[in-house]
Amino acid sequence: MEDKNTFFESLLLDVDNVKNCPWCGNKPEFIVESCGSSREGLYWDLELRCNCCRNHGPNSHFSIAGRIARDSCVFILEGKDKLQQAVNAWNRRADDE
Numbered sequence: 001m002e003d004k005n006t007f008f009e010s011l012l013l014d015v016d017n018v019k020n021c022p023w024c025g026n027k028p029e030f031i032v033e034s035c036g037s038s039r040e041g042l043y044w045d046l047e048l049r050c051n052c053c054r055n056h057g058p059n060s061h062f063s064i065a066g067r068i069a070r071d072s073c074v075f076i077l078e079g080k081d082k083l084q085q086a087v088n089a090w091n092r093r094a095d096d097e
């Protein structure tokens, strides 16, 4: 099933497609700024940024929502498009440098 990934596995998959920081050359990371639960399930507020020089691109803040299944995998119900947008925006800017 395509939408069934463990939370960190799916994020790390996307990190592999992320270009290195145009300033320091390190890989950016997904930083969990906050997380919690809502009526629908769980949510995470994330930022895609370079943890070395704190550099980040436009649309670097985004939220995803999901639910944890019995096998402790996460179904991402909402926000996969935003995650991809953050990666795209970062990559586009890395190209400009």
Ligand SMILES: [Zn+2]
Pocket (backbone or CB within 6 Å): 021, 022, 023, 024, 025, 026, 050, 051, 052, 053, 054, 055
């Ligand atoms: Zn950097």
